[in-house]
Amino acid sequence: MDALVTGVSAAGGFVLGDGLEILVDRLGERRPLDRPWWRCEACGHRATGLGLVPVVRVLARRRGCPSCAVAVKHPFRPAVLAVASAVVLGLFASRFGADVVLAAYAVFGLSMVAISAVDLDRWIIPNHIVYPTLALLVPLFVLSSAVDHRWGSLERAAICGAVAFLGFYVLHVAVPKGMGFGDVRLAGVIGLATGWLGFGHAFVGFFAGFLLGAGYGWYQGVDQALVTQVLPGARDRARDLGVINIANSAPQVIAPVIAYVCVIHLGGYPTLYLVTGVVTLLGAWAIWPIRSVR
Numbered sequence: 688m689d690a691l692v693t694g695v696s697a698a699g700g701f702v703l704g705d706g707l708e709i710l711v712d713r714l715g716e717r718r719p720l721d722r723p724w725w726r727c728e729a730c731g732h733r734a735t736g737l738g739l740v741p742v743v744r745v746l747a748r749r750r751g752c753p754s755c756a757v758a759v760k761h762p763f764r765p766a767v768l769a770v771a772s773a774v775v776l777g778l779f780a781s782r783f784g785a786d787v788v789l790a791a792y793a794v795f796g797l798s799m800v801a802i803s804a805v806d807l808d809r810w811i812i813p814n815h816i817v818y819p820t821l822a823l824l825v826p827l828f829v830l831s832s833a834v835d836h837r838w839g840s841l842e843r844a845a846i847c848g849a850v851a852f853l854g855f856y857v858l859h860v861a862v863p864k865g866m867g868f869g870d871v872r873l874a875g876v877i878g879l880a881t882g883w884l885g886f887g888h889a890f891v892g893f894f895a896g897f898l899l900g901a902g903y904g905w906y907q908g909v910d911q912a913l914v915t916q917v918l919p920g921a922r923d924r925a926r927d928l929g930v931i932n933i934a935n936s937a938p939q940v941i942a943p944v945i946a947y948v949c950v951i952h953l954g955g956y957p958t959l960y961l962v963t964g965v966v967t968l969l970g971a972w973a974i975w976p977i978r979s980v981r
């Protein structure tokens with residue numbers, strides 16, 4: 688049953704995530720959500736054929752507008768949103784199973800994916816997504832509490848939402864440049880959703896966000912600055928940093944799949960540790976010939 692719920696949720700996330708492109712594109716730029724939904728923003732040409740098939744539409748978008756030849760700004764974003772939403776909804780479903788509150792977390796997850804996409808693109812937290820999210824989350828949490836008499840969870844959610852909102856409001860007043868009011872509203876929503884699970888969850892959610900964000904930010908800044916000092920030439924730095932980025936990210940994409948196969952099908956954690964050891968030795972062997980830099 689739970690596997691079915693997870694599968695359906697992930698599949699739903701995949702299709703709905705593709706549709707999030709409309710919200711991200713229109714609401715991110717404060718344009719109305721009018722039809723036709725899939726169209727060229729330059730000439731109004733309505734998408735046809737492949738351009739109307741969820742996710743597959745990236746193939747049509749890649750070629751630009753067939754009518755006026757204007758390039759699509761983010762041709763592959765519907766596919767990225769689809770995969771991200773499928774992962775988020777699948778994880779929520781595997782955590783909550785067939786529970787009414789899954790509806791609330793599905794709304795929360797899709798909303799966070801859309802808000803992240805807008806924030807990455809335009810550096811704003813769109814009210815036009817945050818307010819409707821709140822308007823859906825509150826009744827869904829009330830409904831979940833009413834169905835299973837989980838009023839304690841609702842109370843915690845309200846407290847954590849309010850505390851997060853006020854905490855971020857103080858930061859916003861103290862450092863208006865570092866923390867916009869959009870962040871304050873979003874903190875309230877995240878406090879609500881994490882608080883429903885418990886005070887510990889809300890605390891870890893915010894504390895881990897701060898601590899890991901700050902720590903990783905400092906590490907990245909220093910790390911990249913040091914790397915530029917040992918790259919061959921200033922002219923090719925952008926390309927070389929790109930290669931390093933791929934070398935860093937690609938294994939993180941592939942490793943979980945290999946780990947899954949090792950743990951489930953090839954004898955469990957001992958096999959995983961053995962494979963990890965072999966890969967580590969191979970990595971050490973690969974850098975052996977490098978005797979110095981520059």
Ligand SMILES: [Zn+2]
Nearest residue numbers: 727730752755
């Ligand atoms: Zn056009």
